[in-house]
Amino acid sequence: MFSLYTDAATQPQTGLSAGGILIIHDHQQTQLSAPLTATTNHTAEFEIARLGFEKLATLATDPAHTTVLFYTDSQIVNDSVAKHYAKHYQHLVDDLLAAQAPFQLVLTQWVPEKQNRGAHTLANQALHSAEDVK
Template sequence: MYSLYTDAATQPQTGLSAGGILIVHDHQQTQQKVALAATDNHTAEFEVATLAFQRLRTHLGDAVATASVLFHTDSQIVSQSLAKRYAKHYQVELDRLLAAQASFQLVLTEWVPEKQNRGAHTLANQALHAREEVK
């Protein structure tokens, strides 16, 4: 079982967004910081989750068909949308995320409070600060 944690950070004044991805498997952690195209936080949360599943799928190759993932997010809109398979204002983003999850044997989504998502949260903020320094 893979544990996957994601979080996004957005600076409303500049519209810059970045994300953090934390993958845990067999007591090993993989940390990734990513720049995102999204300009609002909700869209950024969907985007980083989609990227995380795409990257994990690429990493696993053919083994993806037998892989199970416990996906942790502190985004209520992402968690609730996945549970309902519907998002009033973010259906396109949700459909992309569902497509990215489709290759895996099993995906369980768990909403967690921000304090339990510190690893991904810290990575997202570090990536956002790096983007702001470059600008």
């Protein structure tokens, strides 16, 4: 079983976004951050979640027999995955569901930001780095 936490950070004035990914398996953490192409926070949340599952697929020995506990502080990501639908973000929902498809079971849970501190911190660090480069 893997636990996957993702979070995105966006600077509205510049349109820069970055995300953080925290993967926990067998009491070991994998921490990743990445600049994102998204220019709004909602799209950034979907993008980093997809990237998190893509990375997890490379780490899991056998995704078809792997359960993932997916934690997000994005209400729209949580609701959209549950419904397999989002009025303005359907292509992003489809991309995320496709990234989840290789796994045996994905249990998605919304968590408050304070319970997603690891991914949140990684996202903010990556955003500050992106701002420094720009």
